[in-house]
Amino acid sequence: MxxxxxxxxxxxxxxxxxxxxxxxxxxxxxxxxxxxxxxxxxxxxxxxxxxxxxxxxxxxxxxxxxxxxxTALIEYELDTPLVELRRSVGRARADRAYLAAADGVRRIRQIVRESGAVCGYEELPSVYLASDTAAAEALPAECAARRELGLAVTTLSPADIANRFPFSRPAALCSDHGAQLDPxxxxxxxxxxxxxxxxxxxxxxxxxxxxxxxxxxxxxxxxxxxxxxxxxxxxxxxxxxxxxxxxxASLKSTYVIATSPGQPLEHWADRCLLWETARPYLYLRTTPDARVIVGGEDEPFADAERRDALIPGKAALLAERAGRLFPDIDFTPAFAWAGTFAETSTxxxxxxxxxxxxxxxxxxxxxxxxxxxxxxxxxxxxxxxxxxxxxxxxxxxxxx
Ligand SMILES: Cc1cc2nc3c(=O)[nH]c(=O)nc-3n(C[C@H](O)[C@H](O)[C@H](O)COP(=O)(O)OP(=O)(O)OC[C@H]3O[C@@H](n4cnc5c(N)ncnc54)[C@H](O)[C@@H]3O)c2cc1C
Incomplete structure (x- = not known):
């Protein structure tokens, strides 16, 4: 493959x-x-x-x-929100899965430290943006469910979001338990x-x-x-x-761009990891030398030839969508790539x-x-x- x-x-x-x-x-x-x-x-x-x-x-x-x-965003938050996962696999298993993922994030931190790896590892908050008002209405329940497990998460209001970023969204969740690295x-x-x-x-x-x-x-x-x-x-x-x-599992294709270094990141609070409730989701992170990596635009197939033919068009789309969030940043792709990834039904x-x-x-x-x-x-x-x-x-x- x-x-x-x-x-x-x-x-x-x-x-x-x-x-x-x-x-x-x-x-x-x-x-x-x-x-x-x-x-x-x-x-x-x-x-x-x-x-x-x-x-x-x-x-x-x-x-x-x-x-x-x-793209190596290290998060405990699964692609399936906890509230939804509880519905699909039962509360006990969903809760254990989220706690195991939180342990996984901690374990990576511990291994990076213990092994002395120099791999661009940084601990950063992760912000999950509501893509629309319906999604915003679901976030308080998601926040409460995670807090029940002792996971540190807060909701952000439209005003909080406006104070942190140059774009508006109706709500977001902010988790203090993310990281990024060079895989x-x-x-x-x-x-x-x-x-x-x-x-x-x-x-x-x-x-x-x-x-x-x-x-x-x-x-x-x-x-x-x-x-x-x-x-x-x-x-x-x-x-x-x-x-x-x-x-x-079902295989999908997914697309990524990375900008040139030295981008202006002063309007990007804490250089946090960013992703959103829409599916497939757009997600963004930065690097220690101030590049921005943007991923998403998934397609429901894994045929390599079809996947690769779409790279230029998908790169342009990712740059355009990210540019709407951060107009000061030059999202011209310095790197563009595509990969296959797999998801189980749960x-x-x-x-x-x-x-x-x-x-x-x-x-x-x-x-x-x-x-x-x-x-x-x-x-x-x-x-x-x-x-x-x-x-x-x-x-x-x-x-x-
Ligand atoms: C574009 C993209 C973005 C992603 N972003 C994130 C992210 O932000 N955060 C995150 O947590 N995850 C992310 N993922 C998922 C994550 O990258 C993968 O889950 C992870 O890298 C898988 O690592 P692995 O070691 O299991 O697999 P791999 O890195 O694929 O390693 C498996 C190895 O097994 C070898 N192999 C397979 N079969 C055989 C065989 N029969 N004999 C010998 N060798 C064999 C292969 O050659 C390969 O090197 C992303 C994936 C993609 C494609």
């Missing part, structure tokens, strides 16, 4: 890659992590730190799948740290895993040789459907053992919070492998 195209901002300047080489013979390990994107990196880092003998396998270079396309640099750093702790990282055609068999040990058939392991983690992103019998990720192979874990952080849920997945899986039960274990089964 062609996961992305165009030039993501994060690939403009090369990150210090982890020590990766192609697989050219059999390997044995304790845990095989398939996928060297952000989810695989978070998992491998934690496992290596816990003293596990880890092999990471990826058919692409590390961090060059969906992770390179990500390629964080991935590369975590894999370098894992490698320094003994993890072996194999990337390229030889590291493409075509099948997994059970036996005394798991046998992973890869182009360059057989990898045997006690356990495996499928951190294979949106290509994971190949390992599953039933379809678990909006929740899949973090579970494969039903037919309980030694194999799936770590699929579907949806707009893919990175947050990548951290949750790494935590749940590393706890289970270490013999500890995580409070969110069992919360994210395969749908159906």
């Amino acid at each position: 062609d996961l992305r195209s165009g030039t993501p901002l994060w690939l403009a300047e090369p990150a210090a890659d982890p020590p990766e080489s192609d697989l050219d013979g059999p390997l044995d390990c304790d845990v095989a992590v398939i996928g060297a994107g952000i989810t695989g990196a978070l998992t491998a880092w934690q496992l290596a730190r816990d003293g596990c003998d880890v092999v990471v396998l990826d058919r692409r270079e590390a961090g060059k799948g969906s992770t390179a396309a990500s 390629v640099r964080l991935t590369a750093h975590l894999l370098r740290s894992a490698a320094a702790g003994g993890a072996r990282i194999r990337t390229g055609v030889g590291a493409a895993v075509s099948a997994i068999q059970r036996g005394d040990r798991l046998k992973l058939a890869a182009g360059g040789g057989m990898v045997t392991a006690r356990r495996a983690v499928l951190a294979t992103g949106y290509e994971s459907q190949a390992y599953l019998e039933a379809s678990v 909006g929740l990720p899949c973090i579970t053992r494969l039903p037919a192979m309980p030694e194999v874990w799936l770590a699929l952080g579907y949806g707009g919070n893919g990175i947050t849920f990548g951290a949750v997945a790494a935590d749940i899986i590393c706890s289970a492998i270490g013999g500890r039960r995580h409070e969110a274990e069992g919360l994210f089964p395969l749908p159906g």
Whole structure:
């Protein structure tokens, strides 16, 4: 599958890659992590730190799948509001999912600090704008539901919004629990740290895993040789459907632009993360060197050729819509790219053992919070492998 195209901002300047080489013979390990994107990196880092003998396998270079396309807003707020999620999956599960996501955000902060990653990490508030008056009327209930869980969130009135931004909206929610980062640099750093702790990282055609068999040990058939392991983690992103019998998610195309640096951001309160209630939603963030990244304009298909043909038109639309919010900023795209992403029907990720192979874990952080849920997945899986039960274990089964 062609996961992305165009030039993501994060690939403009090369990150210090982890020590990766192609697989050219059999390997044995304790845990095989398939996928060297952000989810695989978070998992491998934690496992290596816990003293596990880890092999990471990826058919692409590390961090060059969906992770390179990500805009990397780190939020606990799911694409499905809590009130709606309570209706679709039940109150207890919805509440636990939101709390798990909030833990995921905290966990990313902790990992960035502990690992010493230099990855443009910044903690920023997240502002969720009501796109119209009907959406504004629903925000107080959403605010109350989140507060019941102890999540710090406030409502913003039209006057509050006018004081913070050069545009008007009928209401907004402001959460003090967001962050942003450079996903390629964080991935590369975590894999370098894992490698320094003994993890072996194999990337390229030889590291493409075509099948997994059970036996005394798991046998992973890869182009360059057989990898045997006690356990495996499928951190294979949106290509994971190949390992599953039933379809678990629908694939979409989504578009992003990034401006040139040095934009005037003085009318953008706290350089907060911004998104809105409309679906598909427009979302914006900044970078430490004052670029603006704008994403959205999703299309309900994943065909790469169709997706890529739309990049120029979608880039122009994103620039125009963002320009209506911040007229002082020059939204001429310096970078434009597109990516595939997947959503389950509930909006929740899949973090579970494969039903037919309980030694194999799936770590699929579907949806707009893919990175947050990548951290949750790494935590749940590393706890289970270490013999500890995580409070969110069992919360994210395969749908159906
Ligand atoms: C445009 C865009 C914007 C996004 N914005 C955000 C955002 O703001 N915030 C957020 O939290 N999330 C966001 N997401 C989602 C997030 O980026 C993804 O959920 C996340 O990057 C997925 O990481 P991953 O490691 O699971 O997958 P990937 O980065 O795709 O890594 C999976 C790896 O597995 C490898 N692989 C697959 N199959 C095999 C195999 N058989 N053998 C060997 N290797 C294999 C692939 O080569 C790939 O490198 C966005 C996604 C897109 C596309």
